[in-house]
Amino acid sequence: MTIQMPDTRPDHSDRSGAHAEISISIATIGDAPALRALHELSLVMLAADAYSPRQIHRLFVTRDTAPPGMIAAGRMLVARRHGFVVGSAGWEPRRFDGQPGAHLRSVFVHPLLTRQGVASALVRAVETRAMERHAIRFTLAATVNAVPLYRRLGYAAVAHGNLDLGDGLSFPVVHMARRVQSAHIDAED
Template identity: 40%
Template sequence: MPLPEDIVLAPYRPNDADAVRTLHALAFRRLAAGHHTPAQIAAHEALIAAPDYADDLARSHLVLARHAADGLVATAGWLEFPDRPHTARIRKVFVHPGWARRGLASALVRAAEAAAMQAGYTHLYVRANINAVPLYERLGYVAETAGVMPAAGEELPVVYMSRRAF
């Protein structure tokens, strides 16, 4: 699905950290609420607020989607997955709740995949929060195993998924 024409993509810069944190916390709180307990959501927000989150953002090859009137509306990125040769891990896919279900996540995941493939990666991997599994299935990812992501004393349900780059 193509990006809406009023969306502009730009690379992440360190001065974007506060806006990205705000978007990530809001998106998870609203869009994952039906799949997570309040304690899990609070734990995920604690991860986002942690000092090392900015470093994590900086190394994640993030692409930001901006709208002239609404500002930052989505992010997605990738990084090398050293446990698997030639594999990039798709990550930090968050969409503002007001922009959900408009194809932004799909378009940004595809942009992150393309950037990873251009960097030479032939396989893609994602640790999908349980609420995002249908998105990744639509994009051709196949579930490998269910698991949990530790977060501030809580465990968030995730599904590890992969696919070959095309």
């Protein structure tokens, strides 16, 4: 999958086109180090108003945001621009009231590419892949700063929660959910 994105480089030295392509593909285990670095950069730069440096550090010490099992199963997608990893989104299969669903995780975008459709494209691509396995309900634990994005994508807040980071530290999140009526996502969602 390839999407056109505005070129955000300040010098615009490559004037071959007004837009740079973002490609979305299945992550490989070789992408894991770049994914983890992107995840930390993204959270440090985009969520500094919501989380302390200690909370962010402990999150990455206690959680693997690019789990090898998810990558090996083909359930982690990566966005690339000019060959560099600039975004990710993954999912885990879940069942809700006996029906297939998916829990989205590791949705991160490079700070220079926010509000340009990269996260939306990644979430929709993950939802599409999960729906190929008949998922009709999607959940996620949103960082506080990402709640507006998920609301725009049709997710509703279900509950506020905290991830236990150990050492008496927690990481506030907003649990959100979205249900689709069929195995087709409307492009207008």
